[in-house]
Every structure is written in structure tokens, then in C-alpha cells.
């Protein structure tokens with residue numbers, strides 16, 4: 001196994017449970033991007049602002065909110081949640097399962113052979129009897145904008161690891177990373193936050209109404225959103241002082257240049273000036289920090305893929321059993337972000353369970369050969385903005401593009417008592433996309449407060465192909481936001 005992020009950890013654990021001898025090569029921290037610089041710290045930094053916002057719209061609680069978020073407290077909680085950037089807490093379970101942890105940088109050097117460069121540069125070669133699993137994930141993409149590489153911009157590592165709240169924050173990219181962190185920092189105290197998105201709307205992969213509703217919420221709380229705009233230059237004024245985001249690059253054997261060096265902010269750095277194209281105004285943004293969140297690049301460049309006849313770059317293509325396409329002999333697998341199918345932790349872990357079962361010869365719970373049975377169009381996802389965007393399956397447009405005859409119905413999420421009792425600002429739209437012929441859901445989107453837990457019901461409805469007539473008898477509790485299911489089925493004509 002190369003890489004001990006969520007994907008690598010799960011493959012290792014499940015293979016060990018099946019009685020296989022497992023070695024995991026990890027160059028930084030067991031837990032990967034999600035634990036230290038992704039899901040966990042970002043959601044921890046979002047939480048204080050989310051709670052304060054909820055209290056502010058709840059008469060009876062609102063008066064108790066007399067100030068803003070305590071950023072120092074939020075950062076302290078973040079540090080706790082990431083184990084002070086140490087993976088010591090994650091290591092014992094590997095030991096308990098008998099998994100060998102090999103610290104160092106791994107790369108393929110031939111069939112079933114992995115060379116590992118460890119601390120001090122010492123190299124050893126591991127030879128797998130059965131399989132090698134690649135689970136090296138991704139890093140933030142740095143687009144080729146003149147001046148950006150020298151501007152000490154933030155990537156997700158620097159942003160989630162911040163030790164201070166910038167007064168002015170510019171965010172390049174209005175996808176999940178950009179949107180979540182823009183709002184988190186606004187609520188932690190940034191006075192000016194500007195999101196620059198090259199496409200027509202925020203959260204482009206979701207239903208158009210989702211991006212529009214998040215934009216409206218952002219603008220209502222003072223975040224500027226520029227869509228259809230591109231950055232053409234970046235300049236950091238004042239002398240750079242170097243430095244690094246907590247935890248990044250501190251492993252002596254980490255690949256040089258494998259992460260852009262990021263500055264944590266400081267008094268000696270001047271502002272950053274982001275020059276924009278001439279498609280509108282303003283023509284520039286001046287900020288104290290620039291977060292670059294324009295997507296992810298596969299960590300495949302130094303993985304030795306050419307040693308097995310594959311290109312040394314890009315996402316690694318796999319089949320539904322997670323075997324790397326183009327490599328004979330059923331010994332090479334790639335799971336998680338590295339295969340580019342859906343860059344989400346829960347998908348990485350699902351793929352990991354499939355790969356582990358394929359490798360160990362375990363059938364799926366129905367007795368069939370282990371296979372990825374999740375239609376790429378049926379992946380659940382939650383964007384933890386406020387309002388949240390909780391969705392599973394296809395958008396209406398994606399369903400039509402896939403050749404399905406669908407009908408979409410939408411209702412306001414606020415149309416149920418469960419939304420109103422929560423506070424006075426209920427917002428958002430909920431929508432289901434129904435396959436007209438089969439009368440089953442192929443997509444569902446819930447925009448609103450507290451919708452994150454609603455998405456799994458929709459995932460079950462889609463995965464189980466539950467007919468609308470049966471969903472009608474799934475009675476939602478009162479007064480919960482889930483009552484919106486009833487409104488949606490009524491809107492469909494039931």
C-alpha cells in the first residue's frame with residue numbers, strides 16, 4: 001500500500017482483518033489530507049460561525065449572541081482535532097492490526113515492487129506477494145497565473161492551518177473548498193472576503209439553484225462573489241518572509257516540491273494583488289491572503305508509474321474492481337482521490353472496501369464478486385456552507401445528458417414546520433429528479449439548514465430503487481426538515 005489517507009487506511013485495515021500481511025508506506029501522516037488539512041479542520045473551523053448564525057435567527061437565543069466568533073478558540077479546537085498535526089493517535093490501530101507502517105516516500109520500481117526512501121535518504125525495496133495498492137491522493141492545483149507561484153498564496157493546507165484571520169481574504173475558485181472556507185473565514189472575522197469563480201456560478205457540479213442560493217446567502221453576510229471572472233496576474237507586495245503552514249513539509253523525507261511552500265501570514269508580508277480579466281469590474285482585488293481553490297492534481301508524478309508502462313502524471317484509471325487499467329496480472333490497484341472518480345472521503349473509503357475484498361477474495365454481502373456498484377452519478381455529497389447543499393445522484397441536467405427521461409419537482413425547504421421551528425431565516429430549495437418510466441429517484445438535492453443528515457435517506461432511495469409509491473409510506477417525523485420528502489412527493493402528484 002502506498003499512502004495512508006482514508007483510502008489507504010481502509011484497504012490496510014480490511015486486508016489485515018482478512019488475514020493478509022500488510023505494509024503501508026506513508027510519507028507524511030497516517031490519516032492523509034482529510035484528517036489534517038481537509039475535511040476535519042475545515043469542518044471544525046466552520047462550526048463556530050454556523051452555531052452563532054443559528055443562534056442569531058432564533059428569538060430567545062439571539063440576544064445572548066453579543067459578539068462574533070472567537071477565532072483563537074476555533075483554531076485551538078482545530079489543533080485538537082488534528083492532534084496538533086501529529087499522527088501518533090492514528091498509529092496504534094495499525095499496530096493493533098499487525099499492519100507494518102513504513103515511513104517514507106514510496107514508488108513503483110516494477111511488478112509488485114515498491115522502493116521506499118525513508119528518513120535520511122535510506123532506500124529499501126518491498127516486494128508484495130499479492131498486490132500493491134496506490135492511494136496517494138491529490139494536492140491543490142496551482143494554476144499557471146503569472147506571479148502566483150511567487151505570491152505565497154494559501155492552498156487548503158495553509159488555509160485550514162491558519163493561525164490568524166486575514167482582514168481581507170481573496171478566494172480563487174468557488175467550488176467546495178473555496179465556498180466552505182470563504183464563509184468560514186468571513187464568520188471567523190475576515191472583514192472583506194471576495195470569491196472569484198471562473199464559471200457562471202458557485203458549486204458548479206450541483207443544481208444551478210444550489211449555487212445561486214449559496215451566493216445569495218454569501219452576499220447577505222457581506223461576502224463578494226464574482227462569477228465568470230478569471231485572474232490574470234498575482235503580485236505579493238512587500239518582502240516575502242517564508243514560513244510554512246502548520247504541519248506542511250515538516251517531514252524531512254517528504255518529496256521536495258510535493259507541496260507548494262505556503263506562508264502562514266505575518267507582519268512583514270505586504271498585501272497580495274489579484275489582477276482580473278477585463279470581463280467586468282473590479283479589475284483587481286487587494287487582499288491580505290489569497291486562497292487558491294481551483295481543484296486538485298493527482299499525486300502521481302513521482303509514483304514510478306512509468307516503471308509499469310503508465311504515464312507519470314494525471315489520475316490513474318481503474319476498472320470497477322479498482323484494478324489499474326493497462327497493467328496485466330491483477331496486482332496493481334488505485335483507490336481514492338488518485339483515481340479521480342469522485343474526490344470525497346466516503347467514496348475513497350468505499351473504493352477501499354471494494355479493493356480490499358477483491359484482493360482478499362471476499363465476496364460482497366450478496367455473495368457476488370466485490371465490485372464498485374455505485375453509479376458515478378449516484379455519489380452523495382454535502383457542501384458544508386450555510387445553507388448546506390446536500391445532494392446525491394444526478395442533477396436534472398446530468399440525468400438528461402445521460403439519456404434519462406426525467407421530471408424534476410422542487411419545493412422550498414422552508415415549507416415544513418421543521419425548518420421554521422429552527423429559526424426565522426429558513427431558506428433553500430429541495431428537489432427530486434425522478435426517472436419517469438421507472439418512477440424511482442435518480443437525484444435529490446436539499447439546500448437549507450441542517451440538511452446534511454437528509455442525504456442518506458435519498459442515497460438509500462436511489463441505491464434501492466425504491467418506487468415513489470413505496471416512498472409515500474415512509475412517514476417523516478414531525479416536526480423535522482425530512483417532511484420536505486412529503487411535500488416533494490405531493491408536488492410530483494402522489
Ligand SMILES: Cc1cc2nc3c(=O)[nH]c(=O)nc-3n(C[C@H](O)[C@H](O)[C@H](O)COP(=O)(O)OP(=O)(O)OC[C@H]3O[C@@H](n4cnc5c(N)ncnc54)[C@H](O)[C@@H]3O)c2cc1C
Pocket residue numbers: 002003004005006007008025026027028029030031032033034035037038039040042043104105106107135136137138156160177299302303335336337338342343344345346347348
Ligand atoms: C479543504 C478540504 C476539505 C474537504 N472536505 C471534505 C469533506 O467534508 N468530505 C469529504 O468527503 N471530502 C472532503 N475533502 C476531500 C477529501 O479530503 C479527500 O477525498 C480524501 O482525503 C481522499 O483520501 P485519499 O486517501 O484518497 O487521499 P489523501 O487523503 O490525499 O491521502 C493520500 C496519502 O498518501 C500519502 N502519499 C502520497 N504520495 C506518497 C508516496 N509517494 N509515498 C508515500 N505516501 C504518499 C500522502 O502523504 C497522504 O497521506 C476535502 C478536501 C479538502 C482539500
Ligand SMILES: NC(=O)c1ccc[n+]([C@@H]2O[C@H](COP(=O)([O-])OP(=O)(O)OC[C@H]3O[C@@H](n4cnc5c(N)ncnc54)[C@H](O)[C@@H]3O)[C@@H](O)[C@H]2O)c1
Pocket residue numbers: 143172173174175176177178180196197198199203204229230231293294295296342343344381382383384
Ligand atoms: N464538503 C465536501 O465534501 C468537500 C469539501 C471540500 C472539498 N471537497 C472535494 O475536494 C475537491 C476539490 O475541491 P475544489 O473546490 O478545490 O475544486 P472544485 O473542482 O470543486 O472547484 C474548483 C472551482 O474553481 C473554478 N476555477 C478553476 N480554475 C479557475 C481559475 N483559474 N479562476 C477562477 N476559478 C477557477 C472552477 O470553475 C470550479 O468551480 C472537490 O471536488 C470535492 O470533491 C469536498
